[in-house]
Amino acid sequence: MIDSIGPTDSSAVEIGPGADVDETAVVGYEHDPDAGPTVIGAEARIRAGTRIYRDVEIGNGLVTGHDVLVRERTEIGDSVVLGTKTVIDGTCSVGSHVSFQTGVYVPTHTTIGSHVFIGPRAVLTNDMYPVRVPYDPAGPILEDDVSIGANATVLPGVxxxxxxxxxxxxxxxxxxxxxxLAVGAPAAHRSLPAELQGGNDL
Incomplete structure (x- = not known):
């Protein structure tokens, strides 16, 4: 087990065997001295510039690109890929076998199932009327075997x-x-073509 990565309190970080963590990655970033530990399973590959906060739990087989951010109160399952510059902004739940491509943004209070693919620069949102009216943040729910194409936007609570x-x-x-199949802006619903049925092989 690796006890400490980056400039953090070693007692607040647990990483399973077989981890490969670049020198400039920070695991266990302390945003709050009372926050829980960062726990990451076996065989993690964490690349340079990545920052994972305390109070985060991630399963086995994590792979990150460069400059990934995972904030507090987030749970992530096994065999998840976080592409370069992906941001998970905290208080999120992510299943297993999920692939985030480059530059995906995930806001607080989002739930993502298993076997989900999210394409480059896709944006999930949690605030319908930013800075105009009070709100309780509610991110989207992506159920199992969902695919989100590049540059798609999913509005709050969807x-x-x-x-x-x-x-x-x-x-x-x-x-x-x-x-x-959801296509267009705003998205219209169509029957899913046969070639797109059957879930994601992730």
């Missing part, structure tokens, strides 16, 4: 149903039923 496919550039403003 549920994307199991097995659905959100096309590149779509703006998803309403819940997407299971096994549905």
């Amino acid at each position: 549920t994307v149903g199991e097995g659905s496919f959100v096309a590149a550039g779509a703006v998803v403003t309403a819940d997407v039923p299971a096994e549905t």
